[in-house]
Amino acid sequence: MTPPERRTRGRTSRSRLRALDAYLCQCERPLLERQDGPWREAAFLDVGFGEHPWTTLESAEAFRELNPSLPVIGVEADAGRAAAAASHEDALTRFRHGGFGWAVAAGQPARLVRAMNILRQYRPEDVEAAHAELGQALLPGGLLVEGSTDARGGITVAHLLRRGPEGLAREVLLFHTDFHQGFAPLLFRDWLPRDLRRRVLPEEPIHAFFAAWTAAWTQAREHGAWEPRIAFREGALRLAASCPGVSTEEWLLERGYLRWQPPGGVPRPTPLLI
Ligand SMILES: C[S@@+](CC[C@H](N)C(=O)[O-])C[C@H]1O[C@@H](n2cnc3c(N)ncnc32)[C@H](O)[C@@H]1O
Structure with missing residues (x-):
């Protein structure tokens, strides 16, 4: 190319x-x-x-x-x-x-x-x-x-x-x-790889993932996890309980990494109808 x-x-x-x-x-x-x-x-x-x-x-x-x-x-x-x-x-x-x-x-x-x-x-x-x-x-x-x-x-x-x-x-x-901007899942939206960027839209698999992550993070905060690093970790653990392939490895969560390895592979965006 x-x-x-x-x-x-x-x-x-x-x-x-x-x-x-x-x-x-x-x-x-x-x-x-x-x-x-x-x-x-x-x-x-x-x-x-x-x-x-x-x-x-x-x-x-x-x-x-x-x-x-x-x-x-x-x-x-x-x-x-x-x-x-x-x-x-x-x-x-x-x-x-x-x-x-x-x-x-x-x-x-x-x-x-x-x-x-x-x-x-x-x-x-x-x-x-x-x-x-x-x-x-x-x-x-x-x-x-x-x-x-x-x-x-x-x-x-x-x-x-x-x-x-x-x-x-x-x-x-x-x-x-690294939490320099605090934390919320949607912080990542503008930095998604090219194929997924601008595809956080209803009906898209990446939208469903962010909706689940945001719900899990919100619940963690409602249970007192306010500090960004703790909210990240607790939210990821809650997300892992409902979303297959989210890693709960401590090494990752302690350092601000979330690894999503869905069983069928990372979903492709829906092809655009031109
Ligand atoms: C924004 S810089 C990224 C630098 C570095 N990878 C980083 O992450 O900081 C993008 C570079 O990719 C180069 N580039 C773009 N398309 C390329 C291609 N097909 N093959 C090799 N280099 C390419 C551009 O010339 C440019 O220097």
Whole structure:
């Protein structure tokens, strides 16, 4: 898929994707550590790293705590940004000019592909094809992370799509906040991944999910859970009792993560009738 024709700003910031790094180190450790067979060469690919490669380098540092020989490749559609990042290259870290299909064209297998804050510039109807292209170089069991954050990375929502025998499965929708804006479930609405953004509308599955989450959070507050972190945690526990696939893992809830892994996969929005 070709990137949008106009040159995009490439805005990024240090620490913006730290919450995702922490989640992946905690919950995807085997994926980051694997060394058997083709996994030895399988890279972490950061697609669309932006005007500075800060987030790529931060993730490289975090993931190499688990896997010191992890190959890391930043890929950018903007040739000038890719060239400027080259000064940060080392034996295991590279920056390349290219698009979503770069890894397949280069014969580079991947264990993890990340495309954060990229698809906001694309049309919602192009998301499915973008996911397929981004996920092509993943080894079986590999993970595609695609979603959005606010400018400083205090609010994140990401799809986690797993490469399986049938292609990419929409495994998880992951929410995270550092509570800098307090908390209410609808805080996440404007940061939903591109296909779900603007689809929190009656009859849509994502609307039903937010309605259930808001009801659970409201009940938690009515029972005295006023402080944002406590209301988040108590609301998530109530939601988990009625909504299949909501994780109650303490590590997640204590740190502001809500992981929704519905048994049939994260629902797609209803196709728009044009
Ligand atoms: C807003 S920046 C995101 C930077 C970083 N990922 C972050 O989350 O902070 C988006 C970047 O994606 C790049 N981009 C857009 N479409 C792309 C594509 N198809 N392939 C590679 N890079 C792309 C743009 O050139 C831009 O630099």
